[in-house]
Amino acid sequence: MAKLTGSRYKLGMWGERAAAxxxxxxxxxxxxxxxxxxxxxxxxxxRLGNVLVFVEVKTRTNTEFGSPEESITTQKASHLLQSxxxxxxxxxxxxxxxxxxVVTIYKSKGQPPIVAHIExxxx
Numbered sequence: 001m002a003k004l005t006g007s008r009y010k011l012g013m014w015g016e017r018a019a020a021x022x023x024x025x026x027x028x029x030x031x032x033x034x035x036x037x038x039x040x041x042x043x044x045x046x047r048l049g050n051v052l053v054f055v056e057v058k059t060r061t062n063t064e065f066g067s068p069e070e071s072i073t074t075q076k077a078s079h080l081l082q083s084x085x086x087x088x089x090x091x092x093x094x095x096x097x098x099x100x101x102v103v104t105i106y107k108s109k110g111q112p113p114i115v116a117h118i119e120x121x122x123x
Contacts, residue, residue: 011107015059016043019103022115028053037090039082044103052098055083056122059105068104069118077122099123 020030023046032045033053044055056076058068065071072080080100088094102121106114 005105011059011061014059014107015105016028016057017103018059018107018113018115019055019057020044022103022117023055026117033086034043035083037083037086039086040076040079042080042087045087047061050097052088052093052096054087054098055101056080056103057105058101059107061107061109069102069104069121072102072122 020033023044024030028046028048030044030046033043035042035045042054042065043057046053046055047085056072058071060068060093084098087099088096100119100122104116104118108114
């Protein structure tokens with residue numbers, strides 16, 4: 001897992017805060033942030049009603065290297081599934097409904113961010 005440094009790290013952290021704000025306004029309760037598991041990191045863990053929602057946040061300033069969604073490879077999706085399952089096991093949550101969502105954010109200088117929320121994006 002590559003470590004982000006400098007401006008990329010700051011952009012990522014900004015994106016996670018923006019995603020948490022967006023989700024909060026939509027009725028989600030943020031339970032945890034940046035949870036490390038043996039399989040990778042879960043950006044946000046939230047709850048909507050009786051459903052636990054693991055959220056992968058992808059923030060971009062342009063599409064030079066593709067859309068944020070395109071950066072979620074088969075391997076990344078597998079790690080997200082394994083991370084979610086590890087979280088469920090570690091927290092004794094075997095009988096609760098859950099899903100993995102993706103929140104994408106485009107940040108353009110001088111413009112409000114464009115946020116897209118893809119529910120149940122990885123299964």
